[in-house]
Amino acid sequence: MKSFVLVFLLSLLALDCVCAQVEPDPLVPPWTEDDLKALEEGSLVPGFDLLLVPLDPSQEALKNLLSPEVELPEREVKIELVPEPEVDPTLISDADLIRYFSKQPKSYLVDLQGLLSEPERDDSEAFLVYHRQHSQIPITLFLFESEQEVPEDFAPEIQLRKQFDSNEGRVLVYYFLGDPERTQLVMSPELRVLISGLEADRFLGAGIAGALGKSDAVDQLSNFVVELSIEMYLIERKYKEETQRLEQQVMESEAAVPTPLSKADELWVIWQRVKKPVLIGAFVLLVGFLGWVVRWLAFKRRCYVFPAVDAPSRLGAPHAAGVGAVISFRSSQLPPSRQKEQAPDYLQRY
């Protein structure tokens, strides 16, 4: 019984609410079905009559509306402020982290959180593409909000190693929109070999300084990218000149150090050096030899004559009485002076 009464009262209350909802407002004209159809078709434009038809003060509704005596019902408008859930500005959501760092980005500007509008993103992206077309070192920029903190597991060095080819020269930037001083920049190992730490710091510093020259966050980003590109161009130019200078030095040193020559070429080179003195020496030798030959021929035919001697004969010998020494060669032990036979045996004393 009690429950039945309760249900009845509740239904009456509900009915009252429903009736109250459908109660038409006395000041607003009700919509008819035809009006609704015309509205849907487009033939009826609400308020158009007001524009076409001059205001007729005799119209009752308007009279009522404009009459200061009409009291507009006061409505209580309740605005309930629903507090937004508290979000840590430093955090990057897991979903964003996955989108940022799961695979190699396809573009040079990675704005997966939609921090830039489309035209702004296109501008910055276009400049990074333009830079890539004129430079051998691409710049990939990951865009984050100013207060966001990138977890250590997704540090730029780690991402550079994971996502990009380590043999390719590349610059990876984590840019925090609105706070350029927090920008993180890493270079690939290939670049680190060529560019010193000081130069890398100067490189980043130039970009940050350019960014800080503007107050607007997007302008800061643009300036940062431009300054970075300019600095990269200057660095590339400097190393290109350095490379050319070193190549020139190598070529000069290679030219100074002759490539190994073949035996014949070596002999030819040696001959070129010694040709003159050798020829002069050979000529002198030839002249000397010819002179010696001529002298020898002259002396060969030379005759030696002695004065005529009118020597008397001696010991009854008509032609010769000259007696030279007599030498014995019986003994090889004794010297010739000891084997000199000067006196016959019968004249020698023993």
Added chain:
Amino acid sequence: MKCPRCVQRIHATADQCPHCGFSLSDLDREFGSSEVLLTKLYDRAGILKYRERRELSRLMARFESSFPQLFFSAYYEALEPVTNIRQYGFWLLNRGAFNDVDITRANEGGIMFLVDVAGKSATISFGYQLDDLLTSSESFEILSAAHPFLLQGQYMKATKLVLKRLIKLLKKQSSISSRKILEDEKSQNRDKVKAASLQRIRTRPTERGKL
């Protein structure tokens, strides 16, 4: 000058040695007084090869072309033990008739290198023309230089060396004697000029007197 037998000094014109009475006639009695036909290179002992003989002949010819008044002879023989090589050489150079020596070259200009292969001794004999050019000591030096080759039985080399040393010595003697001749000629010319000028001086006062 020495005696071939007793090797004592004798006078240049002595008919026989005053010490031992030696003369050529003593050797004629032993070896004969008639001429002995020889060649400049006489290898009676057969110690030289054909090639060596040819070479030696060539060298001897060259010697003769350099010294038109002289000739060189080499004689190799195994002499009898009693034969004295010095005397034999003396006799050979006087009685030898060299059929391959030009007739204009007399034995007076001959130099004989005699080698006794059996007795192992060697000597040099020379004609009268070389009395002033070659001494006993010089011949000993020449033979001493050839001594090692003689000891080893290399007679060809020994003869070549003897010839070479002789040539050297004779060339030196020739230059000395040429200088001497020139000086003599100069002094003779000087004397002649002096005499002519003196003669002119002597004749001049007579002319002055005439004037």
